[in-house]
Structures are given as C-alpha cells and as structure tokens.
Ligand SMILES: [Zn+2]
C-alpha cells in the first residue's frame with residue numbers, strides 16, 4: 096500500500112546495491128520520492144545527482160518527512176551529510192574504521208532527531224524497504240511524537256476546500272477564538288482559525304493563541320509539539336492540527352505506530368532561497384534557531 100502525504104518535504108537515504116560500490120550511501124532532499132529514486136537510477140542526464148550517476152542501482156531505504164518547508168528539510172539534509180561541520184552535532188563522534196557507512200548515517204540520524212531544532216518537528220521516520228530496517232540504538236530512540244512508519248509514500252497536493260465525505264463534517268466554524276475570544280476576521284487568510292478535529296468539539300482558535308497555550312509549560316520553545324485541546328480536553332499533536340488546517344484530511348487519529356500519512360507543519364521559515372531544487376545540494380548556512388522567523392510569526 097502506498098501512503099499519500101501532502102505538503103511533502105523529505106530527506107532520504109539511498110543505499111547502493113551495485114557490487115562494485117556496495118555499501119555506499121547517499122543523503123538527499125526531495126518533494127517527490129517516487130520520481131527522485133527513478134532519477135537517481137537513470138543517471139545524471141535524467142536529473143540524478145553526479146555522485147549517484149553510473150553507480151546504481153540504488154535503493155531508497157529510509158525517508159524522514161513532515162518538515163514544515165523545503166528550507167527546513169534542506170538544512171536537515173545538509174547536517175546529515177556534514178555532521179562534523181554542524182555545530183549542533185559536535186557530540187556525534189566520527190565514523191570508526193569498522194563502522195559501515197550505513198550504520199554511521201543511522202547513528203548520525205538518531206542523534207539529529209534528538210537534537211534541537213529537529214527534535215521539535217512533527218517528523219515521520221519511514222522505512223521504505225523493510226529489509227533494511229533496524230531499531231534505533233538504546234538511549235538514542237527518536238522523540239515519542241515521531242512515529243516510525245513502514246512502506247512506500249507518495250507526495251500529493253492538499254485538498255483544501257474540497258472535502259467530500261460528509262459523515263464527519265465539522266460543525267460551523269465558531270465566530271470567536273476559543274482562547275482570546277476575539278472575533279475572527281472573515282476572509283483574512285492569516286485569521287483562519289485552527290480547528291480541533293475531534294468529533295463534536297467546536298474549539299477554534301488563532302494559531303498564535305493556541306501555540307501560546309500549548310507552550311505554557313515550555314516558555315523557551317517557539318514550536319509546540321502537543322497540547323490539550325481547550326475545548327474537548329483531548330491531547331492533540333500540533334502537527335495534526337496544522338495538517339488538518341492545511342486541508343490534508345488523512346486518518347488523523349491513526350495509531351501512530353502504524354502511521355498513515357502524517358503531518359506537515361505551518362511554521363514556515365523565512366529567509367530561505369525561493370526556488371530549491373533537488374539534487375546535489377549547496378550547503379545552507381545554519382542559523383541560530385534553525386527557523387529564525389518562527390518565533391515572531393507562527394504562520
Ligand atoms: Zn485568539
């Protein structure tokens with residue numbers, strides 16, 4: 096089964112199955128994993144990267160997705176490729192002579208997922224090829240809000256405004272923010288409220304109001320991970336609220352261990368390059384917070 100995910104920004108690990116180059120790995124960024132792996136295996140004239148060209152076939156083994164933007168994913172890609180140049184990863188020791196490239200990359204990944212700012216993102220860790228799967232080392236497991244998923248994934252467009260099924264329609268949007276009680280301004284895009292997706296819950300709030308509420312216990316953070324809905328009191332993941340807000344109506348309450356499609360995040364970083372292309376990446380300078388504008392503007 097192929098899981099469909101909208102607002103897809105992913106960073107993947109390739110494994111070389113060509114006996115001459117056996118054991119080599121490659122880390123890359125993509126908005127379309129199905130297209131990307133076929134490009135890698137078709138060589139650089141077909142859009143593959145020069146490092147992978149002529150050395151295939153490659154298996155796309157693992158992909159991390161759920162990044163809020165291309166810039167956030169590209170920063171992750173850069174740090175995974177250059178862990179010893181990243182000042183966030185100074186605690187990661189170098190590859191030993193006995194350590195395979197694949198094992199080293201998984202070790203770096205395990206550290207990255209537990210390191211700010213990535214440890215706060217609503218990421219999904221997806222094994223695309225089950226035969227490569229291994230557990231994270233004890234003590235280096237990813238944060239609990241990040242599901243480990245299995246199987247193929249497909250990038251699709253969101254379906255904002257085109258929801259078809261009617262059985263679980265939400266009630267009419269309330270006129271006021273459940274938190275600050277101010278009226279929503281009709282037609283203002285930045286004023287479209289976040290809605291709770293639990294059945295019968297009519298909670299709607301400004302993004303910034305709900306983020307502040309969720310961050311009350313973590314005043315040093317700017318990106319919520321989860322919190323209690325002020326309406327129905329259910330625990331909700333921030334990534335699920337944002338995904339729903341964007342019109343990605345998946346199985347929001349799916350068991351995270353069997354994770355169906357997952358969340359995208361709305362905390363767009365500013366200051367990124369406009370058009371980012373897949374392929375051999377240019378190093379992106381790390382900024383102090385990983386996401387400079389997010390503290391000021393949650394949208
Ligand atoms: Zn409000």
Ligand SMILES: [Zn+2]
Pocket residue numbers: 291292293296297298324325326327328329
């Ligand atoms: Zn609720």
